[in-house]
Amino acid sequence: MFDIARQHLKTPRDLLRFAMSRFTEAGLFFGHGTDNAWDEAAYLIAHTLHLPIDRFDALLDARLLPSELNDALDILERRVSERVPAAYLTREAWLAGHDFYIDERVIVPRSFIAELLPDGLSPWIEHPELVHRALDLCTGSGCLAILLADAYPDAEVDAVDLSTDALDVATLNIERYGLEQRVTPIESDLWAGVAGNRYDLIVSNPPYVDAESVAALPDEYLKEPELALGSGEDGLDATRAILEQATHFLNPFGVLVVEIGHNRDVLEALYPALTFTWLDTSGGDGFVFLLTREDLVTGGL
Structure with a gap:
């Protein structure tokens, strides 16, 4: 599924829809900073593409370079296949407006x-x-x-x-x-x-x-x-x-x-x-x- 996605997805909006489907299909559990598939996917995509999460909606239809698409799909695939909390994938967690290194x-x-x-x-x-x-x-x-x-x-x-x-x-x-x-x-x-x-x-x-x-x-x-x-x-x-x-x-x-x-x-x-x-x-x-x-x-x- 992820290999096929690399050939067809073009924008952060595409990635977000795809990620939500895969997260739901895999029955992922959320509770390490987010509590739903939408927020988790948006965070992982925005972090990987170095986009501001508070302005993510405005950039949903931007076209991605092949390398950007691959990087985003890599981290989404790890979230699904390894069931690793997002913070371990990004090496980052937020608490009370402060960001911390996490592994x-x-x-x-x-x-x-x-x-x-x-x-x-x-x-x-x-x-x-x-x-x-x-x-x-x-x-x-x-x-x-x-x-x-x-x-x-x-x-x-x-x-x-x-x-x-x-x-x-x-x-x-x-x-x-x-x-x-x-x-x-x-x-x-x-x-x-x-x-x-x-x-x-x-x-x-x-x-x-x-x-x-x-x-x-x-x-x-x-x-x-x-x-x-x-x-x-x-x-x-x-x-x-x-x-x-x-x-x-x-x-x-x-x-x-x-x-x-x-x-x-x-x-x-x-x-x-x-x-x-x-x-x-x-x-x-x-x-x-x-x-x-x-x-x-x-x-x-």
């Missing part, structure tokens, strides 16, 4: 926490300048650590991950944004590498997929590092480890923000004494919780 060493960035920085954490953090030290646990590509540094310009940020491969990618992104003096990548199994440190704000988007869901993941997710997805039978092993030590790492008025996927009911049943604040996000109010240090102490942690 198979890290999970593709997609965190509701990004949209909460900084205004969504008010009134718990009244002014950005009140955050002097921040921590991103399970940093992956370093995206949330970099967004923390952007949202809180007076803060020094520690970016922690167990994976040295992930930290190599995080370092690339830290350097890309010129934040070497403010964001520090640290190899650590959660808290071990930051013992003795205290933070005004700690955020984490840890692994949180339960064992049953891991077993049913579509192929696209299986291309991501296994370490970054599953977290025990109920998906909350990492979250429990975060909660049970967090008081030791928060300043007296410190704030903890954690994303946990669809595990709200299970988490609240595990910690009935904790008063979780569930933050409103574009996905709803059941995915990201906030606890102050006082909340943790009052809840017996």
